[in-house]
Amino acid sequence: MVKQGTIALVLALALAGCGQTSGPTAPREKPRDLIPDAAFTALLLEMHAIEGARGGEHLMGDSIPVWKVYAGTFAQFGYSQEQVERSYAYYHADPRGMVLRYDAIIDSLRARSQQLSKPIEP
Known part of the structure; x- marks a missing residue:
């Protein structure tokens, strides 16, 4: 009887997950x-x-707590940490939208990297 109850419970949970x-x-x-x-x-x-700068040994290293640095960035943009967190939770609920955002971010980071890799002109 217990075995049948266990099987029924597992089956019910499996079917609930299908929806x-x-x-x-x-x-x-x-x-x-x-x-x-x-x-x-x-x-x-x-x-x-x-984050990229924090990974660099000579720029920021990892001794500065990242949220302190982020707080300054949020302030420069005119936003509070709480506002950023609420907005992140909202936007993160849309995976397709986040993929599009990260595609744009990757393109921008790549362009910055290429710009920084150019030789300095005298």
Whole structure:
């Protein structure tokens, strides 16, 4: 009897999982202070540039807590950490949108890298 109950429970859980869609799983309620998409993408770009600099031995190293550096970047953009977190949660709930944002970020980082790799003209 216990074995049949266990099998029924496993089967019920398996079937319940089949109804899931591939759409966003996080709530998509738009925050009142949502950072506009283009500004959010630009902010993510700067955050990734910071991460790249932190990985460099001679620039920032890893001794500076990243959120302190991010806080300065958020302030330069005119946003609070909480606003960035709410906006990130909202945008992150749309995987396809995040893929598009990261495609743009990768292209921008690649362009920056190529620009920095050019020889310095006298």
